Structures are given as structure tokens and as C-alpha cells.
Amino acid sequence: MLKILLVDDHPVVRFAVRMLLEKGGLNVVGETNNGIDAIQMARQLQPDVILLDIGLPKVDGFQVIDRLRNETQQIKILVLTSQGTSHFALRCQRAGANGFVTKTEDLTGLVEAVNVVGRGYNHFPQADYLDRCQEKADIHQEEATIIRHLSDREMSVLVGLASGLSNKEISLRLVLSEKTISTYKHRLKSKLNARTIIDLIDFARRNQLLD
Structure with a gap:
């Protein structure tokens, strides 16, 4: 029986997913709502699969993937998120995740x-789905190129800002100083040719980066 570690910051989602997994004969050995605990619990519990959300407090999903991949390839990582665009699926795949739902x-x-x-296989959206997403992205090819060149941290800050979080709230989620978040904010404005936070929100919505 596969051992599963469930990581999501929404308790209702965790409850529903846990019930679904256990009904399907899987063993949920632990659950948490943040990235720091996820890394520690992965080391302690050694689950077969981590079911991981991306938008986590303290340490986001990208950082969890990166840190665990630096330690082991044995634990499989399946991303479960509401951020369902090809930008995130491909980014998670490059980061070292084994699947995306x-x-x-x-x-x-x-x-x-x-x-x-x-069982050791990858589970990502079918190639034709990603191709259709890419075709849509090609309509805004310049913006799609910019997104591909954003770092994972820049993407996390952008999504946070576009979701209406303050610099302080984002700093707490990512465990960074407010000054660092402010630096990322100015960098994003420069890269995205945005003058205001409204421009950043419009960019994120236009490219389907929000939940």
C-alpha cells in the first residue's frame, strides 16, 4: 500500500482528498498545511508519494520540490493545485515533480x-493539451516568453501580489524580509513593463496565473 503525505493549506481540501485517497486504498501517513513541515515530515515519514500544492505558506511548493530533489529521487512528488495552466505544469515538471493534477x-x-x-511513472497533462495551451500562449508570445524566464520565486511573488496579498503577507508566506519582497516587486514591474500593482494583476489574469 502506497504511503502518502498530503500537503495543502486548505483544511477542507485536505479532508476531501484524504477521504478520496483512503477510499481508494491508499495510506495517508501525514498531512500539513505548509512547506517547512512538508520537508521535515517527508524526511521523517519517508512517504512513497507527496501530494503537494504550490501556493503554500512559509516555503512554497517550488521550494519544497527543489529541496527534496536535492536530497532524494525516491520520494515521488505529485502536484495538486488550482493553478492549472501550462506555465505551472511545465514549470513543475522542470523543477523535478513527477506529476501534475x-x-x-x-x-x-x-x-x-x-x-x-x-509506480515510478510521470503523470502530466497530455501533450495535445499542453500544445493547445501553448497555442493560446503564442497569441501573447512576448508575455509567454517573459513568464518562462521568471524564476520560481518571482512567479510566487507575482501570484501573491496579483492575489491581493500585501508585501508583509507575502514575506511571511515565503519567509523573506519585506525589503526583499519589495525588491522582487520592483523587479517584476520592470520585467513586465508594469507601472502599478493593477498592471501586475491584469498581467497575471491575462495569462491565467491565478487560481
Whole structure:
């Protein structure tokens, strides 16, 4: 029986997913709502699969993937997030995740996805889906190129700002100083040719970067 570590900052989501996984014969050995605990619990519990959200407090999902991949390839990582664009699927794949599922999909297939990843296979959106997303992105090719060249940290700050979080709230989620978040904010404005926070929000919505 596969051992699963569930990481999501929404308790209702964790409850629903846990029930679904256990009904499907999987063993949820632990759950947490933040990235720091996720890393520690992964080391202690040694789960077969981590079901991981991206938008986590303290340490975001990208950092969790990066830190765990620097330690082991044995623990499989399946991203479960509401951020379902090709930008995030491809970024998670490059970061070292083994699969990607969106919360907007029919989650009855989640157990199968976990089992696929647990057996050592990758589970990402079909190539034709990614191609369709890329075709849409090509309409805004310049912006798509900019997004691909943003670092994971810049992407996390952008999503936080576009979601209406303050510099302080983002700094607490990412465990960075407010000054550092301010630096990222100015850097993003420069890269995205944005003059105001409204411009950043419009950019994120236009490119489907928000939940």
C-alpha cells in the first residue's frame, strides 16, 4: 500500500482528498498545511508519494520540490493545485515533480494519478493539451516568453501580489524580509513593463496565473 503525505493549506481540501485517497486504498501517513513541515515530515515519514500544492505558506511548493530533489529521487512528488495552466505544469515538471493534477479536474482520477506516480511513472497533462495551451500562449508570445524566464520565486511573488496579498503577507508566506519582497516587486514591474500593482494583476489574469 502506497504511503502518502498530503500537503495543502486548505483544511477542507485536505479532508476531501484524504477521504478520496483512503477510499481508494491508499495510506495517508501525514498531512500539513505548509512547506517547512512538508520537508521535515517527508524526511521523517519517508512517504512513497507527496501530494503537494504550490501556493503554500512559509516555503512554497517550488521550494519544497527543489529541496527534496536535492536530497532524494525516491520520494515521488505529485502536484495538486488550482493553478492549472501550462506555465505551472511545465514549470513543475522542470523543477523535478513527477506529476501534475489540477483541482478543477474530476478528482475521481486522482487515485489513479497517485498510483501511476507511485509506480515510478510521470503523470502530466497530455501533450495535445499542453500544445493547445501553448497555442493560446503564442497569441501573447512576448508575455509567454517573459513568464518562462521568471524564476520560481518571482512567479510566487507575482501570484501573491496579483492575489491581493500585501508585501508583509507575502514575506511571511515565503519567509523573506519585506525589503526583499519589495525588491522582487520592483523587479517584476520592470520585467513586465508594469507601472502599478493593477498592471501586475491584469498581467497575471491575462495569462491565467491565478487560481
